[in-house]
Amino acid sequence: MEAPPVTVMPVTGGAINMMEYLLQGSVLDQALESLLHRLRGLCDNMEPETFADHEMVHLLKGQQGQPFLLRARHSLSSPTDPWHLRYLGQPEVGDKSRHALVRNCVDVATSQSLPDFLNEMGFRMDHEFVAKGHIFRKGSMKVVVSKLWRVLVPGNTENTEPLSLSYLVELSVLAPAGQDNVSEDMRSFAEQLKPLVHLEKIDPKKHT
Amino acid sequence: MREHGRGQREEKQLEAATESLISRVAHLKNALQSFIYKLEHEYERLTWPSVLDNFALLSGQLNTINKLLKNEKTPSFRNQVIIPLLLSPDRDEDLAKLTEQRVPVFSHEIVPDHLRTKPDPEVEEQEKQVNAEAARIGPDVAQKQIQTLNKLCSNLLEKLNNPREDRDSENAAMRQNKQSFNPADTNALVAAVGFGKNLSNTMQTKCRPPGPVAPGHPGQGPMMTGGPTLQQVTIGGTPSHQGAIGGPVAPQQPGQPGKMPSNIKTNIKSASASMHPYNR
């Protein structure tokens, strides 16, 4: 378990050390139906939930040249819903004993003034995209199958084109730091999706 | 004396046969009991193989009993006569104990059921009818009917078996030929959500994953006239998505300049922004 940072301030609400455990993969458009079918069978019985979200990634550049990155997301299908602001920490991929990528994660629900506010804080939008797809849950696990769309004209979420002919598949769990046993569950769940999808621990660094 | 001796020997044989029959039947009973218990109480954990095992055990025991009865040394039970000597409406503790409390009284009511050697008269009548029916049909007709039934059964079996083969072959084909995912797409998508590769308005590395090419960019390749042809070659030649090899990326324009004016502007900006975290 990580030692808490030295300068811990009294925090009035929220949990400090939440970690996101993540496995990623993709599925071709023509195999989407089979995957959804399988997920409907495997996951908790809930009404099928779809979403259409617009995500904007904001950067804050400091003097040390260490930009700080925040993600602001909002639903296109229900515009009155709160916005979702997310911070993601550095991923820990090196540890072979873990079956999933692990990283720090802070989720904040905010009012709709978020873009203006981030701008005032000094953040600038770096890129944006639209994600449309399906959400499934199994216990504390969450499976998101989504198609990514490139935004052609900045800010106009109507004018988009698909990024590829595949859907992104992500399996994630949010847990307090140190609960590595969740990655076991995730692995066994990922096994059940083979050979349709191979969910893996992907280090994004490798693809730059 | 000799007569007597033979009678004694027969009696002994009968006794021994009865003893062994009783013990075999007791075994069978125990096996049945335990099986029923399992079915009733452990059905959640009971696997099909273990059910089959139980059946095998039962049939084995039944077989031994049959063998025992057919054995030469076993006197014919059929020739033995049992006569109820005393019927009583009172409870007989010994009897109850012997029968595990199943038959507490040896009375008029139950004796006809327990000592019966023939089926009910109605059942007998029915059996007679069936036998008569069977006799009425000649052996040829019966043979024909048997054949028809066999044919039907084999047809049905074939029909049931075939789809399974089809399905199996289908699955196998899918496993071998049709991939349901594309690893290159996975990488492209992860890179896109991770740091906006191929998405951003400021970064135009425009390198495409080797997978399916997204529609909407017809202006790639031969349509290019003049302009940054060198980059064009790089794009075409780069086998993977590793487009940005070293240094801030120079503006690469896959489409005709007139087609995507917005991209040009942002490209220039990105070229100057050497601070950008995503460009080495």
Added chain:
Amino acid sequence: MSRCRDGIRTVLRRALKVPWRFNRRWWVRRTCVCSVCQVPVLEGKSVQQTVDMLHRQLEQLGAMKQGSFWVDCETYHTTGTASGQPSKLLYVMHNSEAPLSCTALFEGGPCLMADGNFDVLMVKLKSHFQNAKGHKVESRGARYRYCDFLVKLGTVTMNSSARGISVEVEYCACVVPGDCWNLIKEFIQSFLGPNVPELPSVFATKAEGLFVPADAVDTMTQYLELFGKVRKQQVLQGASVR
């Protein structure tokens, strides 16, 4: 290279720890008109004595005490902004009326209502926004109800020394400041005497005018103004609260 280039991945739409469906209107929880003002400490009296006197006045009026309240405000200032940019102050405020939410504001700038995780985010952001610990101001005190009015009488403290008295009057039945301001004024008069505050500038300066519904941010803005005044003020002699 940078921490963000390492595998920052898309925001999963709703992380499981955040409520699966946010309450659609959680930040517009109450939309009543409210006025926050500072009450001068009486001549020759301490802060505590003045507060006690106000308590008596309210109780005489027939107001019922209903628990307590607190409002606090943390100050952050930007570090390492690019040269030429003035250092900005970011305030993060909490209110016991909405204990799971927080309000982040720039003075005169945009504001954001967020849930409690925003505090955690500010910890993560400490390399860019530093918490000015000495500037934490809070107001704590009793909460009174009188008919549809809600009165919160608080002692404003900074660095554990009492700096003044805040009075918040809320008229819960009405949402439009322009409608009920005179009514609120008359009510404040009835226990504060003649020194009645003017219409809060939050309402007066609203671009949409006086007749748009008030919201929770308006209350926090007023507290922020009050805290700002208190911060500049000298420590009152012999008025520290123990």
Added chain:
Amino acid sequence: MADIVNVGMNLDAFSQAINAIQALRSSVTRVFDSLKDGMKNKETLEVREKGFISEFQDNLQAVNRDVNELERLSTLVGRPSESHPLHNSGLLSLDPVQDKTPLYSQLLQAYKWSNKLQFHAGLASSLLNQQSLKRSANQMGASAKRRPKVQPSTLVLPPQYVDDVISRIGRMFPEMTIELFRPNGTSAVLLVTLGKVLKAIVVMRSLFIDRTIVRGFHEDVYSEDGKLDIWSKSNYQVFQKVTDHATTALLHYQLPQMPDVVVRSFMTWLRSYIKLFQTPCQRCGKFLQEGLPPTWRDFRTLEAFHDTCRQ
């Protein structure tokens, strides 16, 4: 006393008459029985018809005979005496065991109540017909002049007509939005939003206003299952008070013959709450009294008063 003796002398005749009635009943039953059974199965159709008709005639004759007998006996029994105010039921008072069967006293009581009710109903109806516009006005004095009875037909107006009336009223007041719901059958429920001040739920029966409840502008009018919540009261004392006054207004504005006028005048009155928080009391000149703004609106002048400041 003479009556009783008289009755006693006719007792024989009574028992005979009762017997005759029984005979008549059975003969009538026979008629219908034979009709029900229809024609008997005889050799030819003619024989069958003949047999049936003769049987039917016989039966009818028997009935005729019994009726004659009964008539004869009824003259013997004589008319019931009319000297007692309660006619024959007066005989109940002769029952010696009063304690066990207090029928007679109960009967008298019932008559008394019935008479009273009729008397009061008559008075009320004449008063109401005279004062049809103002039900709570306290002018007394009965008048013999009667108006034609109000037809209950106004209760069954077509929903389309109700919609029309409501939308016309909605157009009259721009600061008022009226939404019409029909959650159960044809009865309408109106959700009236008045500026940014209040919301009123008005439950209608046809065009009659049945019930109204007023809540704050920012209070929920829908219950958790998404239905219009017509029961729970407002959380705020001001609107509880306004609800009370609105209910009073419902009773005040009454004109059964012209229900649409009633709805219109009620809405006009309700509209005067647009300045609920802005108008000081017309009597004391203050905004607040007991922590409440002037919640009363005069029915005619629509002036604002505190509840305690009106007459």
